[in-house]
Amino acid sequence: MLVTSLDNIEIDRCSQCHGLWFQPWELDELKFDQYRAPFALDTGSAKVGRQYNRVENPKCPECGAVMAQQRDEEQKHILFDVCPEGHGVFLDAGEFTDLARKTLWDRFKLRR
DSSP, X not given: OEEEEETTEEEEEOTTTOOEEEOHHHHHHHTTOTTTHHHHHOOSOHHHHHHHTTOOSOBOTTTOOBOEEEEXXXXXXXXXXXXXXXXXXXXXXXXXXXXXXXXXXXXXXXXX
């Protein structure tokens, strides 16, 4: 993992797949910054990131527990990995950009 930062918040980026590891509070703070954060942090290919969604039983980089898959409540198409012990959240390349940028279509789907 390589460390990258934005507004003094340090995020870990996988050197192979370019996925992002967030402490829970880091994701909560940065996911609403739809203009700067995706460009500064999520530098990997979304196409490659989708391939990593098929990896079975990914492990938490902090405690080694098998991560649980979870969908974003507002954008159900975004599937990410969560440490069952609460250490953090892993988003594959492209998922953070998708999470931060809510489109008009995403908002319409929420109302249905």
